[in-house]
Amino acid sequence: MKSGILGLAAAALLVLGCGAASAQEEHDRHVGYYYPHPQTEETYIARAEALPQAGRQMRIGFVVGYTTNQLERPYPPDYVLYAKGAEAQKLIIAAVGEHRMNTLYRARAVLAMMTAVARTMPIFVDNGVEDSFTFFDLAKLLGFEQITVTDGDEFAHRIFLE
Numbered sequence: 001m002k003s004g005i006l007g008l009a010a011a012a013l014l015v016l017g018c019g020a021a022s023a024q025e026e027h028d029r030h031v032g033y034y035y036p037h038p039q040t041e042e043t044y045i046a047r048a049e050a051l052p053q054a055g056r057q058m059r060i061g062f063v064v065g066y067t068t069n070q071l072e073r074p075y076p077p078d079y080v081l082y083a084k085g086a087e088a089q090k091l092i093i094a095a096v097g098e099h100r101m102n103t104l105y106r107a108r109a110v111l112a113m114m115t116a117v118a119r120t121m122p123i124f125v126d127n128g129v130e131d132s133f134t135f136f137d138l139a140k141l142l143g144f145e146q147i148t149v150t151d152g153d154e155f156a157h158r159i160f161l162e
Contacts, residue, residue: 030084034092035150038158040104045162046140047133054143059088062142079110089145094152102151111135111149136161 031037051058063083070077078100082092093110095101101110114135123141124130139147140161150156 035148035156036154038156041158043160043162044136046137048137048141050143051141056088059083059142091139091144091147093149101149102155104157107149107157
């Protein structure tokens with residue numbers, strides 16, 4: 001899995017807070033199309049800053065690399081990634097299959113697995129942050145502003161990256 005990520009993103013992740021929908025969220029055109037209205041939200045204060053070269057092309061490249069790597073496996077993926085928004089600044093992680101990522105705990109387990117993979121990347125290891133940065137910090141390095149995880153049915157959780 002990491003080879004696809006490394007090839008396109010090597011140049012490049014909790015403070016829980018649930019609350020009412022923001023004005024931005026109320027106008028989110030992806031709600032109802034890619035995922036239901038998020039039931040929970042949190043804001044992650046990233047330990048990383050976005051890379052100066054982080055842009056739409058890099059974020060889309062990350063998703064393409066990740067997806068390509070998943071499709072090279074001998075079994076179907078459990079979840080898929082999308083980069084959406086005018087600048088591809090919104091990362092969506094959607095389960096494909098029943099009873100996957102349908103609770104906050106299962107979604108966090110997938111995110112923890114993604115952190116484990118991210119921590120093997122040279123950008124973390126070479127900078128000595130492999131034991132403190134998370135997948136959320138990687139997403140921030142790439143310039144993502146939010147991550148939404150969903151079961152693709154009834155559950156969605158949104159993480160704002162600051």
